[in-house]
Amino acid sequence: MCTFIGVPLWTARTPEAPAPPPPGPAFTAVLSDLHISDAEPVDPRRPGWRQYKQAGLQNDVRIAAVLDHLRELSAGQPVELVLGGDTFDFDTVIAFPEPAPFPVSWLERKRGLDSEAPKSLWKLERILDFHPGLVAALRKWIEDGHTLAFIIGNHDLDLHWPAVRARLFETLAPGGSDRLTLCEWFRVCGGDTLVVHGNQLDAYCVCQDPLHPFIDVGGRVRVRSPFGNTAGKLMLNGMGYFNPHVEASFIRSFPDYLRFFFRYIIRGQPLLGISWFWSSIVTLWVSLDEGFRPAARDLDEFGARVEDVARRAQTRPPVAIALREVAVHSAVFQPWRVARELWLDRAFLLLGLVAVAFYSMLTLHWVSGAHTWTAVVFFLAFLPFYVAYARSCRSEVAGTEGALKQRVGQLAKIAAVKRVVVGHTHRASARDVDGVVYMNTGHWSPAFNDVECLQPVGLNGFAWIRPGAAGARAAELRIWRGGTSEVVPVEIEPAPHAGLSALLTPH
Numbered sequence: 001m002c003t004f005i006g007v008p009l010w011t012a013r014t015p016e017a018p019a020p021p022p023p024g025p026a027f028t029a030v031l032s033d034l035h036i037s038d039a040e041p042v043d044p045r046r047p048g049w050r051q052y053k054q055a056g057l058q059n060d061v062r063i064a065a066v067l068d069h070l071r072e073l074s075a076g077q078p079v080e081l082v083l084g085g086d087t088f089d090f091d092t093v094i095a096f097p098e099p100a101p102f103p104v105s106w107l108e109r110k111r112g113l114d115s116e117a118p119k120s121l122w123k124l125e126r127i128l129d130f131h132p133g134l135v136a137a138l139r140k141w142i143e144d145g146h147t148l149a150f151i152i153g154n155h156d157l158d159l160h161w162p163a164v165r166a167r168l169f170e171t172l173a174p175g176g177s178d179r180l181t182l183c184e185w186f187r188v189c190g191g192d193t194l195v196v197h198g199n200q201l202d203a204y205c206v207c208q209d210p211l212h213p214f215i216d217v218g219g220r221v222r223v224r225s226p227f228g229n230t231a232g233k234l235m236l237n238g239m240g241y242f243n244p245h246v247e248a249s250f251i252r253s254f255p256d257y258l259r260f261f262f263r264y265i266i267r268g269q270p271l272l273g274i275s276w277f278w279s280s281i282v283t284l285w286v287s288l289d290e291g292f293r294p295a296a297r298d299l300d301e302f303g304a305r306v307e308d309v310a311r312r313a314q315t316r317p318p319v320a321i322a323l324r325e326v327a328v329h330s331a332v333f334q335p336w337r338v339a340r341e342l343w344l345d346r347a348f349l350l351l352g353l354v355a356v357a358f359y360s361m362l363t364l365h366w367v368s369g370a371h372t373w374t375a376v377v378f379f380l381a382f383l384p385f386y387v388a389y390a391r392s393c394r395s396e397v398a399g400t401e402g403a404l405k406q407r408v409g410q411l412a413k414i415a416a417v418k419r420v421v422v423g424h425t426h427r428a429s430a431r432d433v434d435g436v437v438y439m440n441t442g443h444w445s446p447a448f449n450d451v452e453c454l455q456p457v458g459l460n461g462f463a464w465i466r467p468g469a470a471g472a473r474a475a476e477l478r479i480w481r482g483g484t485s486e487v488v489p490v491e492i493e494p495a496p497h498a499g500l501s502a503l504l505t506p507h
Helices: 060-073 106-111 117-129 132-143 162-172 227-234 254-268 272-291 299-312 317-325 335-341 344-368 374-392 397-406 408-415 498-504
Strands: 002-004 007-010 027-031 079-083 147-151 180-183 186-189 193-196 214-217 220-223 419-422 429-433 436-440 461-467 473-480 485-488
Touching: 027 060, 060 079, 060 132, 060 461, 060 473, 079 186, 106 227, 117 132, 117 162, 132 147, 132 162, 147 186, 162 180, 180 299, 186 317, 193 408, 214 272, 227 272, 227 335, 272 335, 272 344, 299 317, 317 408, 335 344, 344 374, 397 408, 397 436, 408 419, 408 436, 429 473, 436 473, 461 485
Parallel strands: 027 079, 079 147, 147 180, 193 419, 419 436
Antiparallel strands: 002 007, 027 461, 186 193, 214 220, 429 436, 461 473, 473 485
């Protein structure tokens, strides 16, 4: 047992960690990004406010139908179902118990509970209570002899807590089952497929060390949250007209923000600018504070920890260590990047521009008695440079898909597999990248392009790996089409330009 300040962090050999697994089922299915959360009632004062969290928009019935479809595809044979990360969305839960059995800060009351063990457990129980149908479907899946494996993503990092994991297992398999497991950030299926969530290649959502995810904050242990999750919780939970499951909802150009403001915000949240500014400052502070804190480590337990993680991921310890090292560095180590994603760079530059114009006017007024309106002239003179800088800023969040594809070959080589299945970006695709099949399964979250939640975004897909010719397994990306699924053909990723390839190839 490893402890930190008297709090159990993990058990070296947990009850759910079986002996070295025998050859798994011949069929494997991978779904990712379900983003299961609690539901909220309609706010009559603010139509559209957090509309994506209304009970009628949950995908429970469709996911249960997919499970039945998987039984049909396998003709009743056992299937290994992998939920590839972000199955639960702890960050969008802003409710808290009354009275609370634990301290709740003013910030938690406004934006959601921290990821401390008792608070994470309360959030999981609340989420499960809102999804009895899906819980029953997953429980029956295990009872029918199928395998269920969870991979932790960036939105359900709270699953690292042993108490949270135990509660989930008790709910899905009350009598215990060796067909139910949880993997820290990856799983090797059938010896030929690596499943990762994908956030480890996203500088804004990376878990800095999935082997040691805990930190001490003021004498209380919590799971370290990546910047993207901190921003989602502390900012977007208070900006209810933005859908956190759609990047385009909150990554907009300035003209788009203006149109969005006059259509929705001016009526429902006219002081959005103030809410954005203070929550951005808090997000920056919390992200840097947590990001630079040392992880809770017990080196005496490191070997047992790695062995346990590798066993549940169905591979060897050296593979787990190598896959951990592939992760990108967190963006919090470059605070300017974080500030730019929050638009704080442009906010502070604008304030600086106002200050320069004001003090320039004061200087001229003192020297020659210039009128105070001179400040406006200075401001307008400097404004084009500010506008040019603001227009040059581009969010880096959308570049994660490219980073995933660039590392496909490396991931496949480390795990000795011929295909890599990811989620995270919510963009369904199937491609052949340098001889390795890369599949992104899309998402099953309540993602909509409009506040009214009438225009769904993205594709609901799953990877289906089945027995093929000559004893090898074949893989398909299937898209759910209301009761059945259709196969998406694998596209060949074009080779990079020769000159660029030469520059990128290490010598």
